[in-house]
Amino acid sequence: MVFRNLKKIKIMKNIYALFVLVCCFCMFNSSAFAVSGPTEQLKPTLKSLIEILLDPSLKGEAHKVERRAKIMGHVTQGFDFREMSQRVVGKEWKSLSQEKQDHFQVLFTKLLENAYIGKFESYSGQEIQYTGERVKGDRAIVSTQIENNGQLMPVDYIMTKKEDRWMVYDINIEGVSLVRNYMEQFQSILRRDKFDGLVKLLEEKNSTFE
Amino acid sequence: MMLKKRITFFLSLALMVQPVWVAQADEAEGNVGLSIDDGSESFNEFFEQGDVADPLESMNRAFFEVNDKLYFWILKPVNTAYTMVVPLDFRQCFGNFFDNIAAPIWVVNNLLQGKFTGAGIDLSRFLINSTVGVLGFGDPALQSFGIKPKPEDFGQTLGTWGVGEGLYLYLPLIGPLTLRDSVGFAGDALSHPVTYVGSTYLDGLAYYTADKVNLLSLHPGLYEEMKRYSLDPYISMRQVYIEYRRNKVLDREVKNHIIDEL
Numbered sequence: 001m002v003f004r005n006l007k008k009i010k011i012m013k014n015i016y017a018l019f020v021l022v023c024c025f026c027m028f029n030s031s032a033f034a035v036s037g038p039t040e041q042l043k044p045t046l047k048s049l050i051e052i053l054l055d056p057s058l059k060g061e062a063h064k065v066e067r068r069a070k071i072m073g074h075v076t077q078g079f080d081f082r083e084m085s086q087r088v089v090g091k092e093w094k095s096l097s098q099e100k101q102d103h104f105q106v107l108f109t110k111l112l113e114n115a116y117i118g119k120f121e122s123y124s125g126q127e128i129q130y131t132g133e134r135v136k137g138d139r140a141i142v143s144t145q146i147e148n149n150g151q152l153m154p155v156d157y158i159m160t161k162k163e164d165r166w167m168v169y170d171i172n173i174e175g176v177s178l179v180r181n182y183m184e185q186f187q188s189i190l191r192r193d194k195f196d197g198l199v200k201l202l203e204e205k206n207s208t209f210e
Numbered sequence: 211m212m213l214k215k216r217i218t219f220f221l222s223l224a225l226m227v228q229p230v231w232v233a234q235a236d237e238a239e240g241n242v243g244l245s246i247d248d249g250s251e252s253f254n255e256f257f258e259q260g261d262v263a264d265p266l267e268s269m270n271r272a273f274f275e276v277n278d279k280l281y282f283w284i285l286k287p288v289n290t291a292y293t294m295v296v297p298l299d300f301r302q303c304f305g306n307f308f309d310n311i312a313a314p315i316w317v318v319n320n321l322l323q324g325k326f327t328g329a330g331i332d333l334s335r336f337l338i339n340s341t342v343g344v345l346g347f348g349d350p351a352l353q354s355f356g357i358k359p360k361p362e363d364f365g366q367t368l369g370t371w372g373v374g375e376g377l378y379l380y381l382p383l384i385g386p387l388t389l390r391d392s393v394g395f396a397g398d399a400l401s402h403p404v405t406y407v408g409s410t411y412l413d414g415l416a417y418y419t420a421d422k423v424n425l426l427s428l429h430p431g432l433y434e435e436m437k438r439y440s441l442d443p444y445i446s447m448r449q450v451y452i453e454y455r456r457n458k459v460l461d462r463e464v465k466n467h468i469i470d471e472l
Contacts, residue, residue, distance in 0.1 A: 115439040175457050176450050184449045185442040201441050208438075 038140040038159045038166040039133045045078030045168075046128055046144075053123050071117055072109075080167035081109045083160065087169065088183045092195060100195070107202040108182075114209045115178060116171055122148070140166060262452050263377045270380035274444045277382060281433060285426065293427045301427050303347040308421040309359065310339045310346025311403055318401065319362035323370045328360035335359055364401075365394025369459035378448060386451040 049071055052058060058067040085105040086093045093101065126147040131154075134141045138161040145152050158170035158177070170179040189198045264270065293301075313336040320329035335351040342350045351357045368390050369375070376389025387395060399405070404417050440446035 111439070118439075176453055180453075181440075181446055181449045185440060185445040188442055188445045198441075205441055 037133065038135060038157075038161075039130055039142050041166040042078060042142050042157055042159070042168070043130075045074060048074040049120070050123070050125075050128070053120060054125055068113060068117065072113060075117075078166075078168055080160070080162070080169050081105055081112070083167065083169045084108065084112070084179050087179060088186045089195075090183070090187060090190070092190065096195065100199075104199060104202075107199065107206060110206045110209075111182075111202060112178065114206075116173075119148075119173065120146075262448060263375075264448065265377055266379065270378065271444050273380050273382045274447070277380075277385060278443075280383070285423075288423060289426050289430065292423055293430070296427070301424055304420075304424045305428055306339070306343070306349045307346045308424065309349075309361075310336060310343070312361075313339075313359075314403055315363070315398055315401055316359070316361045319364055319367045320360060322364075322367045323362060325360070325362065328362065331357055331360050363394055364397035365391040365455070366459050368394055369455075375452075375455070378452070380444075380448075386447060388452070388455065391455060 052067060052070050052074070055067075057063070058070065082105060085101070085108050088108065089096070089104065096104070123146075129145045130142065131145050132141075132143040140159045140161075142157045142159065144155050144157070146155060147153070153174060154172075155174075156172035157168045158172060159166045159168050161167075170177050172178070186198055189201060193201070296304075313332050316332040317329050317336065320326070320332060335357055338351040338355065338357075339346045339349055342348070342354075352359070365388075373390050375391070379387045379389065379392060381387060381392075384395070399414070399418075402414070405414055436446055436450070437443045
């Protein structure tokens with residue numbers, strides 16, 4: 001009798017252990033996919049950016065095109081250039097044809113590539129420090145600091161959540177918002193020269209970086 | 211004598227040219243920090259910024275062109291020569307010296323804003339650097355004691371008191387200012403320790419020029435970089451200035467220090 005009871009308890013224990021295991025697995029699973037925060041999602045993007053910048057085979061002016069292309073391949077995973085383009089153009093964006101939107105996005109991405117990645121090109125392996133994170137609803141700010149020429153340069157990433165993925169839509173370098181700054185400039189140009197004039201100016205600007 | 215006056219005049223012109231303030235923006239490390247426990251108000255402030263009142267845009271743009279020419283024709287060559295002649299160490303020492311002389315103004319403005327800790331910090335920095343730092347040429351307060359400066363100007367004080375920033379101005383030689391900051395600028399100039407020592411208006415001007423040329427030599431290329439990446443440098447500069455000053459008034463850099471300590 002006692003023996004049988006013991007066996008029962010043992011089976012119960014096994015079932016219980018299995019149940020706990022399944023529960024754990026489920027929780028683990030969901031946390032791995034859904035509940036990852038903005039900082040965790042930003043880290044791999046910046047990590048690959050740094051790895052490419054430090055890669056000795058990609059260093060120097062000679063490898064600039066190749067290096068930039070690789071960097072942009074990774075950066076587009078975490079940076080929402082569509083959203084940025086839409087923001088800087090403002091309410092006129094919706095009235096533009098798909099083609100014009102795409103063309104603008106290519107041009108503006110090129111400009112940001114020069115203005116943002118250019119800042120990091122002298123980078124020589126200093127660690128990026130993650131100094132804070134603020135989340136409110138579907139918006140977040142991730143603060144980082146990076147050493148640049150002996151001075152700490154604060155870089156904040158402004159992010160928005162799109163279908164469980166946190167995407168950067170503005171970069172704040174030393175207190176100045178990059179996309180916001182372009183938005184103000186473009187709004188002024190749009191009033192004066194309309195959309196086609198803006199595209200022309202962008203093309204001219206980009207050609208100066210060649 | 212005549213020559214000296216003339217040099218002083220041109221130097222004054224050069225140093226006052228606007229781009230220098232960008233260098234100051236660079237100096238204040240981290241003015242956008244966000245602390246873990248800061249109120250949601252400043253979080254929203256980060257996203258929602260009011261428009262800039264710029265009714266005098268066409269006049270401002272004309273002055274922007276003037277200062278741009280002055281930068282490339284006078285300030286840049288002067289700065290290049292100065293940088294070549296005076297080694298970096300010396301320029302940094304001069305920078306410390308100018309900062310140290312301005313420190314009493316920072317103390318007063320900290321007090322006017324009710325920031326007693328800041329006032330104490332700037333006062334102790336002033337005392338340490340004026341003595342151990344040999345008249346302020348060194349910065350032992352930072353290097354040996356790790357005390358970071360808390361600069362506050364009269365424009366920030368007015369902002370803290372609730373005075374609106376007013377319209378945007380771009381002045382010849384001086385550069386970008388809001389109406390509030392022009393009052394602040396005048397207040398700081400009048401209360402500057404040098405005005406009690408210097409006998410003439412020109413002395414003050416020469417001092418100001420030397421300060422700004424030295425500052426630019428420590429942060430070269432900022433103005434040109436801004437121009438290089440912008441499609442409308444006038445608007446870009448306006449936006450940078452407004453954001454920089456609003457952050458200053460909101461004390462975003464103070465919050466960054468909180469993060470430093472975490």
